[in-house]
Amino acid sequence: MAGTETKQNGSAAVVVLSRVPAEELSESLRAQHDALSAALGGAGIAFRVVDSVYDQYEDDADVKALRAHAGDLVFLGWHFPRATKWILARQGLEVNGATRKLHCIDARELKAEQVVLKVRDILKGAASAEVVAIRKEPPADGLTPRQRGELAEAALPNPENAELSARWYPVVDYDACTNCMECLDFCLFGVYGVDPAGTLRVVQQDECRTDCPACSRVCPVGAIVFPKYKTNRSIAGGEDDGDRGSLKLDLSKIFGKPKARHQAALERDRELLKAGRKPASAEKIEKLAEEFDQTDL
Amino acid sequence: MATEVIYFEMGLYRAALPVRLRYADVHFWFDLEAVPGRTRCGLTSYAARLLDDVFRLDWAVQAGEDLGEAAPLGTIESHKACSELYAPMAGKLAAINEDVVAEPGRIQRDPYVAWLLEFEGAPGESMDAEQYRAFLAEGWEETQRLLKGQL
Structure with missing residues (x-):
């Protein structure tokens, strides 16, 4: 076509x-x-x-x-x-x-x-629609992973050669990513990994939970984009809230929006429950209890 | 419905607060008498006024799910605003009012009839109408700043 x-x-x-x-x-x-x-x-x-x-x-x-x-x-x-x-x-x-x-x-x-x-x-050549990096301050070493000589991120081959169907996974903005690994620590579904050069990668994109944008909220530099996310422009890769007149009023704060990190944890718990696993907070408590039981008092 | 009502003044608009209901700080009302053993809830007239003409209500949760307090529920959208919604109480979600999903404009027209959700059991914490009105008054300055700051 x-x-x-x-x-x-x-x-x-x-x-x-x-x-x-x-x-x-x-x-x-x-x-x-x-x-x-x-x-x-x-x-x-x-x-x-x-x-x-x-x-x-x-x-x-x-x-x-x-x-x-x-x-x-x-x-x-x-x-x-x-x-x-x-x-x-x-x-x-x-x-x-x-x-x-x-x-x-x-x-x-x-x-x-x-x-x-x-x-x-x-x-x-009279206009441009090149995407300008959102980063305002350089990372500690002054280089993004991409500038450290990394190549394009490797996508995965289609496992079953299936028909094109709706997918959901994060894409990383390597102009912004500082390789801090907050997302890798946070995600409990194994979506993130590290390549041999030590750069953060999306390694199991199809393990990502549909409609869950939680890791994007914990990223300190807004480098994780879910292109199909509907309710928050910056998570979907748009400009930060408050930037544009066309933007709708976001009343989430009034309706009880928790702080980003807390909200991310709630979203992650929801996905863990849906997948038949225990919420992360519960997992952590059980692990502590187990360790406590094993200590010889 | 002949119900005793008090009002919170939002500029030119008066948000009605029926005295027989209980309230949550995320601007939901609770009706503990509508269905035995359940709490029926919906958005207050204050919330409906802030949102204005709602045309989309998109739940990310389903009846039967156990929800923690403040669990994200989904999104609501009107022509001038959008918001994520959060659980006003913890508990098992017993029912979703599909009629309002099909016709979200009812939230604006009659917020205390257009109930949204039913939970099993009763809320741990809630306010009466007077307390909710005081809570609104306390936050009103900041709410107006938020509204203006975003415009």
Whole structure:
């Protein structure tokens, strides 16, 4: 279903339009997708349509094709641009400007005609939609894991070569991550691990619990993104609350929102219970009791 | 319903607080008499006023689940605001009012009829209408700051 591609001459940019992830496909997003497709075509801009990159595995066709393309990318997706950037990184694309420019546009936020104007300006070199790092202060050693020479994060192959289905897992923003391992300590489902170079990795992405954003709340620098999370823009990779006029009032504090860490622990307990395990607080108490029993008094 | 009611003044709006109900600080009311052995609860008129026209109520919990105090319940969204909701009491969730899920606008129209959840048993702590009104008065300045700060 791919549209025609642009000329493959060195830095030629490819415009990529993502399909809307299946479980988010509302009438309005479907209409927006179709309008975008028509508007790009009408403006004579070549583009390629791909399935939701977040939901694909690293050996799926669209992901392979994107990885094989060496030039700039203009990616029109249905997540916040920062989420899109790090989804692509997870799928093995170079995203930090070393070999290509990556422009990410959130197709939910603009009218189709506005997107087309922006894409045209980007292709002319008159505009940019590159994702700027959110980090305000450098980490202790001044380097992010990526800058320490790490390559793109390795996604996993599709275990059963299954059909594309809705997935849920964290993507790490390595522009922000300080490799502090808070998330690895916190998650009790084994989602996080460390590679031989000592860098934090999402190693068992499909162990992640659907709709649970708890580890994102314990990250001290907001580097963990759940692109499909609905109720908190910054967890979904958007800008911090309070940044935009378009933002809805978040009344969660009034309705008893606990401090982030406490809330994360509650969410984790809920997922442990659902998985037939004991809440972490209970596990800890039992372990202490056991140790106490073993001490010879 | 001929019920005795006291009011909390929110600027031009008066939030009605029926005296026969109990209240939680997360702006839920408790009705201990609606169903024997259960606590029925919903959002207070104060909460309904802050949210305004609710159009989406998305529960992350199911009937039968054991919930701890302040457990995250799901999200509520109106045209001007959204919020996560937290359990007003600990206990087994006995029922969810699916009629209100289907038609969340009822929360705004009649907050004390449009109940949301029923729990087994009774809440550990709660306030009477006078105490809840005092609690609202105490937090009103800060609530207004929060509302303005976010706008």
